[in-house]
Amino acid sequence: MELCHTHGIPHSQFTGAGDGRWTALDRAKALAWLAYTRAVCSGCGTRADEWRPDLGGDRFAYVAEASTCPGCELVAMEREQVPDGPEGRGVKIGLKPRREQ
Template identity: 75%
Template structure:
């Protein structure tokens, strides 16, 4: 479904069976995929159902692991240089490849 969303085509067309028109089943699959992807926590990447034992989840299915991202470190260091107050509103720090 992720590929269908990227190309904006119905699932039946991707599978070679459709003529490019969205069927009721295609729409149901697209809506289910949207709900599935929206349920992901932006912070940790898991879904609530993965933790809920009543929904078949496992409270201990994940183990925390730390890692250092040098890109995130650089962004945080640059963010510290942004002045505080009204002039800092909306300031976003991102990364781009160095121009050579």
């Protein structure tokens, strides 16, 4: 469904079963996907019902695990070099492959 959403195509077309028109089932799947993705926490990527026993979840469904992304580490290090005040406003830091330098 994520691919269908990204490309704006009905699920039936993606599976090869449809002619490109949106069926009632395609629309229902698209709406269900939208509801599912909106229920995902932007901070941790889980959904509330995964944690709630009354909804079939478990209060201890996940354990925290620390990891380091070298890319995020490099961005954070570069961000530390951005001056405070007006000269640092609007500065965006991203990554590009070394071969593009």
